[in-house]
Amino acid sequence: MAFLIFTIVGPTGVGKTEIALELAKQYDLDIISADSRQIYKYMDIGTAKPAFSNVCFHMIDIITPDILYSAADFAQDCKKIIQQLISRQRQFVLVGGSGLYLKALFEPLFKAPPRDLNIRKQLAQENLEKLYERLKQIDPISAAKIQPKDRQRIIRALEIYEQTKTPLSVLKQLKSKSEYSPYYVGITMARKKLYEKIDMRFDQMISDGLVEEVKRLLALGYSEKDNAIKSIGYKEIVKYLNGEISLNQAIEMAKYRSHQYAKRQITWFRKIPNIKWIEYSTFDETFNRVKSEYENYLRLSKYH
Numbered sequence: 001m002a003f004l005i006f007t008i009v010g011p012t013g014v015g016k017t018e019i020a021l022e023l024a025k026q027y028d029l030d031i032i033s034a035d036s037r038q039i040y041k042y043m044d045i046g047t048a049k050p051a052f053s054n055v056c057f058h059m060i061d062i063i064t065p066d067i068l069y070s071a072a073d074f075a076q077d078c079k080k081i082i083q084q085l086i087s088r089q090r091q092f093v094l095v096g097g098s099g100l101y102l103k104a105l106f107e108p109l110f111k112a113p114p115r116d117l118n119i120r121k122q123l124a125q126e127n128l129e130k131l132y133e134r135l136k137q138i139d140p141i142s143a144a145k146i147q148p149k150d151r152q153r154i155i156r157a158l159e160i161y162e163q164t165k166t167p168l169s170v171l172k173q174l175k176s177k178s179e180y181s182p183y184y185v186g187i188t189m190a191r192k193k194l195y196e197k198i199d200m201r202f203d204q205m206i207s208d209g210l211v212e213e214v215k216r217l218l219a220l221g222y223s224e225k226d227n228a229i230k231s232i233g234y235k236e237i238v239k240y241l242n243g244e245i246s247l248n249q250a251i252e253m254a255k256y257r258s259h260q261y262a263k264r265q266i267t268w269f270r271k272i273p274n275i276k277w278i279e280y281s282t283f284d285e286t287f288n289r290v291k292s293e294y295e296n297y298l299r300l301s302k303y304h
Contacts, residue, residue, distance in 0.1 A: 002181040003086070004301045006294055007034075007102065008095040009269050010187035011262035013198040015280055017050050019187065019290050020095040027091065027294070030056045032081055034074070034096025034105075037231050040065045042217055045210045046233040048201065058092075065217065065228035068124065070156045071104035073115050078105055082180065093294075094182075099268040106178050113163040123155045131158060139167035152227050183297045184275040185290055188266070198258045202233065206251060211237055232257045 010016050024031050033039075037047040041061045049060060058081045063069055078094075078101075085092050096102070123131060131154050136143040138161055146153045157168045164171065189197070214237040222229055224238050236250035236257075245253070269275060278289045 003082075003179060004183050004297065005082070005180050006093050006185070006297045006301075007182040008093060008185050008187065008290065009099075009102065009275070010097060011189075011194060011265040011269075012097055012258060013048075013201050013262065014187050014189050014194060015283070015286070016095050016097065016187055017048070018283065019287055020093050021050060021053070021055055022287050023093055023290060023294060024055045025053075026291070030058060030085060030090050030092040032078060032092055032094045033057060033059045034078070034094055034098050034101045035060075036069075036074075036098040036101060037228070039063055039069060039074075040228045042220065042222075043213070043228060043231070043234070045205050045208050045213045046231065046237075048205070065222045066226045067117070068120055068152050068155055068227055070115070070152065071098075071100040072156070074098075074101040075104035075108060076114060079179070097265050099265065102182070106180060106182050108178055113160060116159060116163060119159050119162050120155060123158055124151075128154070131155065134158065139169055141169035142167060183293075183300070184272065185293045186269055186275040186277045187280055187286065187290070188277055189280040191263075194262060195259050198262060199255050202251065202255055202258065205233065211241070211247070214238060214241065232261060 008016050008020050020031050023029060035047070037043065038049050038060045039062050040047070041064050043049075043065060050057065059074070059078060062077070082092075094102075128149065128151055131151075132143065132146075132148045135146070135154055135157055139157060142157050146157065148154075160166075160168050160171065210233060214234055217229065217234070218238070218241070224230065224235060229235065229238060233254045236245070236254040239245045239253075240247050240250040276293050278286060278293075280286045
């Protein structure tokens with residue numbers, strides 16, 4: 001029987017982390033983040049990293065912005081954390097809005113080889129068009145499903161081929177069963193209200209020093225060529241710093257991209273069956289409903 005994991009999901013800006021933090025404080029829980037941008041070091045303000053307080057977070061600040069990191073990487077690293085926590089008899093909650101990360105953990109298609117940073121860095125130095133042409137030759141099925149400019153997925157497919165000498169499309173036909181199953185709780189909010197909240201949060205990021213944070217990243221040698229710097233907010237501020245657009249234009253573009261991202265997240269999670277959806281009202285009322293679901297999870301988990 002798969003190990004049941006209490007998992008809070010929902011779109012960016014809806015308040016997932018704040019709810020999880022309060023739950024962690026009341027029940028003495030660790031928190032595992034399933035956020036595809038909070039994994040990066042030096043990117044704090046623009047990824048809305050939580051104030052750690054006295055709650056133990058995992059899967060935050062684990063790699064530098066120049067390293068490509070896939071959903072399969074997340075699943076492998078997250079499993080190690082979960083196993084450690086279980087062995088220590090520590091209760092935990094999984095929280096995040098990166099649907100692909102969660103899918104890789106709970107619905108793996110195949111057992112992917114561990115990442116090889118040497119192969120990955122070598123591939124990253126090569127011309128993207130040549131990489132894509134190589135992928136089309138060795139694995140035309142995967143190449144047809146990957147956009148020619150999607151550097152991360154192209155490199156990951158080639159990396160797996162270098163390690164296994166087997167095309168990714170062939171490996172994906174090999175089913176793999178997860179050791180874990182989710183007890184999903186989704187937090188949602190009226191679209192207009194969510195967008196307003198997202199906009200206010202980004203304005204606060206600017207006030208908190210997002211422009212200075214991006215300057216520091218560029219000073220450290222990172223650039224818009226790095227996948228992490230293409231994140232919402234960072235990409236637009238780099239354009240502003242390069243003199244391509246004004247600060248106001250950068251802010252408006254980042255807000256628009258955030259709205260589109262939230263819309264995609266909602267669409268993704270709505271397709272997953274058996275999520276217990278909770279409409280965000282006040283913090284206290286929303287938290288109490290999540291708390292009720294957690295109490296139900298504790299009763300169910302005794303039988304898993």
